Amino acid sequence: MGDLIMSVPAIRAIKESFSPKITVLTSSMAAGIVPAISEIDDVIVFDLPWVKAKETIASEEIFTLVQELRQKSFDAAVIFTVFSQNPLPAAMIAYLAGISLRLAYCRENPYELLTNWVTDREPYSFIQHQVSRDLQLVNSIGATTTNTHLHLSVSELTDEVVIGKLENAGINPSKPWLIFHAGVSEKKREYPKERWVAAAKTLIGQMGFQILFTGAGSEKHSCNELAELTGKxxxxxxxxxxxxxxxxxxxxxxxxxxxxxxxxxxxxxxxxPVVVLYAQTNPQHTPWEVPNKVLEYSIDVDTRSRNEVIQHLYKDVYKEPSPVPLAEDIVNAVTQLLAETSGDKKIS
Structure with a gap:
């Protein structure tokens, strides 16, 4: 989902430059965000075997996808990847579907699989933010935009529903409140439970904040535990x-x-504004064009990716160990960021 959000400026550049109808092919884990992205006209949801997904598909289903893409007669395919991913499986799908123009970053010579090929030099020569990476990809075919912000849309009715749910849950929206989001898709990104609790207790006791522990339904147990340990x-x-x-x-x-x-x-x-407890897994994905504080920390050697490109990061970019931030580091970052942005966003 985060990858798709970061691709929005590049998608916008294509939309503004060529005025096409844009369909996004994405996984079930990302599809839910599509209704909030106004630049996207349609979506095809498919969990391909080279993308992390909740379930494994049968191999014959890929041919069904190829047929669906062929029937829709797309003019072009743009393949967005992070630098540790190989675009060629997706390029093969587009090739088999008869999509005549196919654009992606690639390290090896793709020959006929890509008609428009941008040599991928990351992360060995340089590293750029994922948003910049995606924008540079579409810039190579003349797609540009002056609006590089991320953007998601929600209705005013949804805002009202949220306030009602907060009140029903025991939150007073008229008093200061903050979100603590502890849930992760990968265990190696977890931040220690006791430090979440210590930071929450300090912000409640010293600054009068209400703390909302958020997460998916599957994370309800852990969030309930954090709230119980924190207390009032x-x-x-x-x-x-x-x-x-x-x-x-x-x-x-x-x-x-x-x-x-x-x-x-x-x-x-x-x-x-966002304070990020940033486990060092990929340096491309820090907050984009929003006030932020990034608190980085190393992950255990045993949990690091086996991907050789990511391994390069640990040898070159993340070679010096970074300790896990303390609870007071969170409190200090929150205090500083609120002071810096007090005029930008009203504390409700």
């Missing part, structure tokens, strides 16, 4: 909101504290 002033709202409502919740929050996951990019897309 903390409440778990995990599983309470739909994705659209969650976007609206983050939009209304004065600040979000989160591990490096899709929540960070939602915050950037609705202009909410």
């Amino acid at each position: 002033g903390a409440i778990s709202v995990a599983g309470l909101f739909s994705l659209q409502e969650f976007i609206a919740l983050i939009k209304q929050a004065p600040l979000v504290v989160s591990v490096n996951t899709g929540t960070v990019h939602i915050a950037a897309a609705v202009n909410t």
Whole structure:
């Protein structure tokens, strides 16, 4: 989901430059965010075997996808990847579907699989933010935009629903509140439970904040535990909101504290300041064009990716160990960021 959000400026550049109808082929894990992206006209949801997904598909289903793409007669395919991914499986799908123009970054010579090929020099020569990477890709075919912000849309009705749910959950929206988002898609990105609790207790006790522990329905147990350990002033709202409502919740929050996951990019897309507890897995995905504080820390050697490109990062970029941030580091970052942005976003 975060990857798709970061591709929005590049998608916008294509839309503004060529005025096409844009269909996004994405996974079930990302598809939920599509209704909030106005630049996208249609979506095809398919969990391909080279993308992390909840379930494994049967191999023959790929031929069904190829046939569907062929029937829709697309003029071009743009393949967005992070630098540790290989675009050629997706390029083969586009090739078999008869899509005549196919654009992607690639390290090896793709020959006929790509008609437009941008040599991928990351991360060995340089590293850029994922948004910049995607923009540079579409710039190579003449697609440009002056608006490089991330953006997600929600209705005013959704805003009202969120306020009602907060009140029903025991939150007073008229008093200061913050979001603590502890849930992660990968265990190696987890931030220690006791430090979440210590930071929450300090912000409640010294600054009078209400702390909302957020997460998916599957994370309800862990969020409930964090709220219980924190005590008065903390409440778990995990599983309470739909994705659209969650976007609206983050939009209304004065600040979000989160591990490096899709929540960070939602915050950037609705202009909410964010403190990121940033496990060093990929340097491309820090908050984009939004006030932020990034607190990096190393992950255990045993949990690091086996991907050789990511291994290069640990040898070159992340070679010096970074300790896990303390609870007081979070408190200091929150205090500083709120002071810096006090005139930008009203604390509700």
